[in-house]
Amino acid sequence: MIVAFLFLASMTLICALGVVLSRSVVHSALFMSGAFLGVAGFFVMLNAPALAAFQVLIYVGAVTVVILFGIMFTQRPQVRRFSTIINRQTWAGLVATIGVGSFLAYVLSVQNWNYTSPGNGLREVADLGEVLLGLNGAPPIFGLLFEVISILLLVAVIAAIVVSRRKTGEGVDRGAEE
Amino acid sequence: MPPQAQELLNQLNATLPLEGYLVVGAIMFAIGAWGALIRRNAVVVFMCIELMINAVNLSLVAFADYLPDAGGVGVGYAVLVIAVAAAEVAVGLAIVLAVYRSRKTVNVDEVNLMKG
Numbered sequence: 471m472i473v474a475f476l477f478l479a480s481m482t483l484i485c486a487l488g489v490v491l492s493r494s495v496v497h498s499a500l501f502m503s504g505a506f507l508g509v510a511g512f513f514v515m516l517n518a519p520a521l522a523a524f525q526v527l528i529y530v531g532a533v534t535v536v537i538l539f540g541i542m543f544t545q546r547p548q549v550r551r552f553s554t555i556i557n558r559q560t561w562a563g564l565v566a567t568i569g570v571g572s573f574l575a576y577v578l579s580v581q582n583w584n585y586t587s588p589g590n591g592l593r594e595v596a597d598l599g600e601v602l603l604g605l606n607g608a609p610p611i612f613g614l615l616f617e618v619i620s621i622l623l624l625v626a627v628i629a630a631i632v633v634s635r636r637k638t639g640e641g642v643d644r645g646a647e648e
Numbered sequence: 649m650p651p652q653a654q655e656l657l658n659q660l661n662a663t664l665p666l667e668g669y670l671v672v673g674a675i676m677f678a679i680g681a682w683g684a685l686i687r688r689n690a691v692v693v694f695m696c697i698e699l700m701i702n703a704v705n706l707s708l709v710a711f712a713d714y715l716p717d718a719g720g721v722g723v724g725y726a727v728l729v730i731a732v733a734a735a736e737v738a739v740g741l742a743i744v745l746a747v748y749r750s751r752k753t754v755n756v757d758e759v760n761l762m763k764g
Contacts, residue, residue, distance in 0.1 A: 483675055490679060495689060498695055518723050524730060532734070536737055536738070540741040544748045567679070571678025575671045583714070590719075591709070
C-alpha cells in the first residue's frame with residue numbers, strides 16, 4: 471500500500487508541477503493526462519474502481535483530446551522562452567500558493583477525524599448506481615441532481631456549438647491566414 | 649522468513665491514514681492554483697483548473713472511503729463534479745476559440761474586453 475501510494479503521489483504531483491512549469495503547451499497537456507492517471511490510481515486504492523474507469527475515460531481520454539484540439543486551433547506548438555509564458559506575478563503567486571497549500575495541509579492533518587478506517591467505499595457498481603439515483607438510503611436529492619446534471623450537459627453542448635461556430639458570411643477562419 | 653523481513657512487510661502493508669490522501673489533494677490544489685495565477689496562456693489556465701477539480705475529487709473519494717457514516721456518497725458527488733467539469737471544458741474552450749478568432753491571441757493579459 472505504501473509503495474503504491476508513494477508512487478502515485480510522486481507521479482501526480484510531479485506531473486502537476488510539469489503542467490505549470492513546462493514551456494511547451496503540448497507538454498503541459500500530456501503532463502496533465504499523467505496527473506489524471508495518478509488520480510485514477512488513487513481512486514482504485516480508495517475502493518472506487520468504477521470512478522477510476524470514469525476518470526480514465528473522461529479525463530485521460532476526452533478532456534485531454536479536447537484540450538489538444540484547442541491547442542491545435544489556437545497556436546502553433548512551439549517552445550517559448552520561460553519569461554514569455556509566465557506573467558509578472560510569479561513570486562507573489564508562489565507565496566500565496568504556498569500559503570494556501572500549507573494552510574490546507576496543516577488544517578486537514580491537525581483535524582481529528584475520529585473513527586476513520588478504510589474500506590467503507592462502495593466497491594460494487596450497482597451500489598454506485600443506487601447512490602446516483604438516490605435509492606436505498608442514499609440522500610434522495612441525488613435523483614434531482616442527476617436530472618439537473620443531464621440538462622446541464624445538454625445546455626453546455628449546445629452552448630459550445632453556438633459560441634464556437636463560424637458566423638455566416640464570415641468566410642474563412644481569420645486565424646488560419648497568418 | 650526472518651523476523652525483520654516480516655516486520656518490514658507488515659509495515660509496507662499497513663493501512664494508510666486518511667491524512668495522506670488529503671495532504672496530496674491539498675498540495676495538488678495549491679499547484680493548480682499557482683498555475684492558474686501565473687500562466688499567460690488561456691488553455692494552460694484551463695488545465696490548471698482541471699487539476700484543482702481533480703484534487704477536490706480525490707479528497708471527496710478519500711472521505712467517502714474512510715468515514716464510516718458517509719455511506720460512500722462522496723463517490724456520487726465526485727461523478728457530479730466530473731460532469732460539471734466536462735461541461736466547463738466544452739464551454740470554456742469554445743470561448744477560447746471565439747476569442748482567438750476575433751483577437752488572434754489567447755494571452756489572458758491581452759484579452760481584457762468582453763466585446764471585440
